[in-house]
Amino acid sequence: MSETVVRPEPARAQEPTPSYTGVDTTSKAWWKAGIRWESALVVLLLLTLVVGSTGSENFFTGTTFFFAGLNIGEIAIMALPLLMIVLIGEIDLSVAAMLALSGAVMGVLWQAGTPFGVAVAAALLTGLVGGALNGYLVAYLGLPSIAVTIGSLTLFRGIAQIILPNPTTTPFPSEVATLGVLPIPGTQVPYSLAVFTVLAVATAAFVHATPSGRSLYAIGLQPEAAEFAGIRVTRVRFGLFVLSGLLCSLAGVLFALKNSSASYSAGFGLELTVVAVVLFGGVSIFGGRGTVLGVVLSVAIVAVLQQALTQQQVQAEVQNIVTGFLLLISVLVPNTPAVWRRLRDRVRTPPTRT
Amino acid sequence: MTTSTSAPRSAASSRTPLKQRVGGVLRARETGIAVLIVVVFVAATAKNEAFASANSVQQLLLGASLIALLAVGQTMVIVTRNVDLSVGSVVGITAYVVGMSFRDNPDMPVFLGFLIGIGLGAVFGAITGMVVTVFRVPSLVVTLAGLYLIRGLDGLLVDGVIINPQSIPREFQRIGYETVLGIPVLFLLVLAVVVIAAYVMRSFRSARDLYAIGSNPAAAELAGIPSEKRVFTAFLVSGALAGLTGALFVALYAQVDVTAGRGYEFLVVAAVVVGGVAIFGGSGTVVGAALAALLLNTIDQALVASRVSGFWTDAIAGALLLGAIAFDRSLSLRIARRLRSQEGAHRDV
Numbered sequence: 208m209s210e211t212v213v214r215p216e217p218a219r220a221q222e223p224t225p226s227y228t229g230v231d232t233t234s235k236a237w238w239k240a241g242i243r244w245e246s247a248l249v250v251l252l253l254l255t256l257v258v259g260s261t262g263s264e265n266f267f268t269g270t271t272f273f274f275a276g277l278n279i280g281e282i283a284i285m286a287l288p289l290l291m292i293v294l295i296g297e298i299d300l301s302v303a304a305m306l307a308l309s310g311a312v313m314g315v316l317w318q319a320g321t322p323f324g325v326a327v328a329a330a331l332l333t334g335l336v337g338g339a340l341n342g343y344l345v346a347y348l349g350l351p352s353i354a355v356t357i358g359s360l361t362l363f364r365g366i367a368q369i370i371l372p373n374p375t376t377t378p379f380p381s382e383v384a385t386l387g388v389l390p391i392p393g394t395q396v397p398y399s400l401a402v403f404t405v406l407a408v409a410t411a412a413f414v415h416a417t418p419s420g421r422s423l424y425a426i427g428l429q430p431e432a433a434e435f436a437g438i439r440v441t442r443v444r445f446g447l448f449v450l451s452g453l454l455c456s457l458a459g460v461l462f463a464l465k466n467s468s469a470s471y472s473a474g475f476g477l478e479l480t481v482v483a484v485v486l487f488g489g490v491s492i493f494g495g496r497g498t499v500l501g502v503v504l505s506v507a508i509v510a511v512l513q514q515a516l517t518q519q520q521v522q523a524e525v526q527n528i529v530t531g532f533l534l535l536i537s538v539l540v541p542n543t544p545a546v547w548r549r550l551r552d553r554v555r556t557p558p559t560r561t
Numbered sequence: 562m563t564t565s566t567s568a569p570r571s572a573a574s575s576r577t578p579l580k581q582r583v584g585g586v587l588r589a590r591e592t593g594i595a596v597l598i599v600v601v602f603v604a605a606t607a608k609n610e611a612f613a614s615a616n617s618v619q620q621l622l623l624g625a626s627l628i629a630l631l632a633v634g635q636t637m638v639i640v641t642r643n644v645d646l647s648v649g650s651v652v653g654i655t656a657y658v659v660g661m662s663f664r665d666n667p668d669m670p671v672f673l674g675f676l677i678g679i680g681l682g683a684v685f686g687a688i689t690g691m692v693v694t695v696f697r698v699p700s701l702v703v704t705l706a707g708l709y710l711i712r713g714l715d716g717l718l719v720d721g722v723i724i725n726p727q728s729i730p731r732e733f734q735r736i737g738y739e740t741v742l743g744i745p746v747l748f749l750l751v752l753a754v755v756v757i758a759a760y761v762m763r764s765f766r767s768a769r770d771l772y773a774i775g776s777n778p779a780a781a782e783l784a785g786i787p788s789e790k791r792v793f794t795a796f797l798v799s800g801a802l803a804g805l806t807g808a809l810f811v812a813l814y815a816q817v818d819v820t821a822g823r824g825y826e827f828l829v830v831a832a833v834v835v836g837g838v839a840i841f842g843g844s845g846t847v848v849g850a851a852l853a854a855l856l857l858n859t860i861d862q863a864l865v866a867s868r869v870s871g872f873w874t875d876a877i878a879g880a881l882l883l884g885a886i887a888f889d890r891s892l893s894l895r896i897a898r899r900l901r902s903q904e905g906a907h908r909d910v
Binding site for chain 1: 644646692695696697698699701702703705706707708709710711712713714715716717823824827830831834840841872873874875876877878879880882883886887890
């Protein structure tokens with residue numbers, strides 16, 4: 208309902224603060240600033256911790272923390288580049304396939320007797336090349352990323368299947384084999400979680416505190432305007448897909464170490480979990496909205512929930528239902544006020560035509 | 562984006578010169594895919610004669626049928642600039658429910674099996690459609706959530722108990738293996754759905770609305786198109802077709818466990834995209850999508866028949882998909898350039 212009555216405007220400061228919907232640049236009332244998706248996530252995290260601790264006495268132990276971290280580590284690492292890709296309004300569905308492919312490359316080379324370091328380097332290089340392929344098709348040819356990455360998800364896993372038809376059996380060198388299954392000495396922190404923590408801090412610093420990072424929001428909200436504002440949109444798009452490939456291959460190496468074996472079926476179907484984690488973190492699928500904090504909280508909630516449900520021996524099916532339910536409320540709740548207003552208006556406004 | 566949307570036949574189109582119309586048919590995406598199917602088929606037969614045997618061709622058609630059927634519903638949804646990722650899970654749960662109904666009531670008539678499948682699928686489609694239109698939330702997220710929710714429900718329902726062929730009545734299984742004049746009945750059934758859907762999508766005003774919504778949602782709204790109703794219907798039909806696919810799954814394989822239909826969502830979207838449906842809506846035909854499903858399955862089978870390691874199929878399917886998207890893009894760029902230069906040449910037309 209548009210207001211037709213013109214009221215005299217209250218006196219304002221000389222320079223009115225510009226407001227950009229979607230980007231929080233205006234200062235709000237303190238309580239309004241508190242109503243954010245991230246606050247809801249904090250409450251949810253506390254709730255899951257309560258649920259977890261009531262179900263098992265041994266919940267608040269280092270072991271729980273270790274296994275929760277171990278299970279979520281690779282997903283969490285892949286979620287960070289995906290967050291930035293979704294921020295600019297694109298999507299990468301090939302993340303889990305890249306995890307499998309890079310693991311397979313490492314496994315094949317290692318089995319063939321290549322030094323371990325070289326095998327890992329080759330795996331990371333695979334990630335760079337695969338990411339560059341996605342990035343080229345999306346950024347330079349202008350193809351829709353959802354279609355491209357569904358294609359490359361099939362392609363990457365297909366190549367993994369060709370080069371490594373059977374899971375590797377050669378044990379990885381003893382110095383690194385423990386990286387995947389043991390915590391950092393003296394702590395209960397798995398290596399993959401430590402890697403994630405470092406990357407998350409770096410991502411947060413980049414996204415929220417550098418001009419290039421802030422430009423991701425501009426690209427997500429309005430690519431043409433961003434282009435005119437001097438942001439190299441094409442280059443950023445390309446760069447993010449390359450980064451995604453690289454970090455997913457890193458996750459692939461860690462995943463293979465965790466399982467003590469590389470396999471083409473590693474992380475099958477995990478792409479949807481990673482997407483779910485990012486979206487549940489409050490990142491808008493249309494781009495331009497979302498924070499690193501949100502995704503980190505989302506990772507924590509999913510990790511705690513998985514661990515709690517596993518400890519309470521809840522079936523995997525229920526975990527699926529919980530994942531789906533969380534994802535659904537993450538889009539429904541922020542939209543509810545608007546829907547409520549619309550429905551109310553519809554009831555109040557007499558129908559103009561039948 | 563591409564011009565292959567086959568605009569509704571107007572009075573003007575009957576006057577288009579024959580040459581132009583022939584050119585249109587030759588340039589259509591459907592023709593290209595059909596030619597590719599023939600090429601792959603001939604090449605595979607040259608390598609292994611058994612590929613052209615009646616039995617092999619029947620398997621080829623059957624294998625493509627389920628995905629082709631899903632591709633019809635998915636096309637309707639994608640044309641409106643939405644996507645339905647929950648179809649795989651819907652196939653899984655409806656297949657199990659249909660199988661369960663037959664197991665618990667061995668005397669249930671065959672048509673009831675279909676009715677249960679379609680009805681249950683339609684319920685899921687309606688819920689998805691409601692959530693997408695009432696809450697105005699992105700369908701990608703809603704259907705991704707649906708994929709997990711329905712898969713979870715399916716898992717609870719199955720609970721490790723597999724439906725086996727003994728529980729499925731013979732008459733129902735016959736739909737899966739019986740043939741008419743050498744053509745599988747199940748394939749004919751799917752063909753009928755494709756033909757009906759193609760006709761509706763081409764000639765019905767409400768179906769043309771779907772293209773308008775996908776081309777420009779705001780403009781469609783301004784033009785008085787009831788967008789919400791249309792998008793809801795698209796999801797409803799997609800769900801119902803996924804339910805039908807679930808029932809046919811039971812007839813074809815006569816065995817249902819928790820993995821039924823898993824991963825179908827990507828296969829279907831791949832077929833739809835290769836079939837020339839623009840992922841951002843507004844263009845594409847169900848025939849193209851269904852043909853692409855057949856093409857992907859033909860390639861799959863051809864590789865097996867040529868004794869190329871089965872491991873290659875995924876890589877080739879992926880490369881093909883990327884190629885199709887890139888090809889589409891170059892085509893639409895060329896058309897856009899030509900339209901622009903035409904506009905410049907004669908302004909007053």
